[in-house]
Amino acid sequence: MTQDATQKAAKKLFIKTYGCQMNVYDSQRMAEAMGAEGYVLTEDQSDADMVLLNTCHIREKAAEKLYSDLGRLKPLKAEKPDLKIGVAGCVAQAEGEEIVRRMPLVDLVVGPQTYHRLPQMLRGEAPKILTEFPEEDKFDHLPERKVTRRAPAAFLTVQEGCDKFCAFCVVPYTRGAEVSRPVERILREARDLVARGVREITLLGQNVNGWHGLGEDGREWGFGRLIRAIAEIDGLDRIRYTTSHPNDMADDLIAAHRDIPALMPYLHLPVQSGSDRILKAMNRKHTADQYLRLIDRIKDARPDILLTSDFIVGFPGETDQDHADTLRLIEQVGFGTAFSFKYSPRPGTPAYDRPEVDSAVADARLQELQALLSRQQKAAQEGMVGRSLGVLFEKQGRLPGQMVGKSDYLHSVFVEAPDAQIGDLVQVRIVESAANSLRGELI
């Protein structure tokens, strides 16, 4: 942008984020990159000079949302021909030029590893479609992080990509091979966030517990060791991480759950299925029993830990017996909550061409599984009533004097606290469990 242009009124950027927390993080970083070009965020799409859709490709429905949203942008583009429309994220990575062919109103397409070049693309100094996996690291080219609004909880990407190649999953193709960010960059970003008032950091990665790197002591560090280093930052009260693979739950990471008070007693550990046959067909490389024994070890280290998971029903070849095995595993573990999905065949993945389970059968299984998981969620929430928990206030509630925050176990908690501020970490007694939240009273 020329100096002349930067002196004009700020341009407005609208970003819509689909999918996972890494996309939320990427959207923030894209907003910062565009901020350096004079763009400010707007919440009003019709007011925007640029609309950026940061997309998800994990299931067919997620990907199709992009095209219906682009269709809805046609009248706005007709009204404002200068409006720039960009598609970022995993659909951009997977479909590239196809997006522009199908929707010519799209001005630029940028993958998850190239978005640091968005400003160049806008200036016409880079191709309009950028989806390669570049040699360079985007984090070396992004502006310093700016935490604009006072937000006490932040995400920090430490690892990207996945080498696991589960038979149903597009992530190894859209996000690429596993890459760990260097220790010193992670620590610098974490310290910076804390200096700006952040009290809780969630470490992000598609396979976050596969993170490894050369430590400050010259030794190879695993993820548990990284958490120990981050926990030493003064003023950082809480650490979380997501998403993990069971096979990368190293001893040191399990021990960190025992030793580090700032590491919250919550773990999202997807298992996908409780049937060994299906786990094998999914290429998960562990059995149901290995998962259960791992859970035992984690609970030995941190008995109060709340576990959550992901499940896929109707994976090709899944029988009633396989489904029953999954329900049994869920009964055995007792999850705090879980995400469950009907299998969606994704082009380019090994399972794509396999014969599908009857759709109505898969629907019925999904309902049964979700009913069980809802009962477990309710039980877990009700188990919190009467307990005294830490709550980090993240925003004001709808009622006067009310604050909303997250408990140690990541439940949303509503508290009457007229004198409290966003960013306060308080002790609260839980007095009631509602549908998807808890109510607490200040102690």
Ligand code: 5AD
């Ligand atoms: N179909 C259905 N669910 C999927 N997931 C990933 N790929 C698919 C697919 N093809 C689910 C998995 C994963 C979560 C992020 O999305 O459960 O853990």
Ligand code: SF4
């Ligand atoms: Fe996808 Fe997770 Fe399997 Fe990697 S480990 S292929 S991200 S489901």
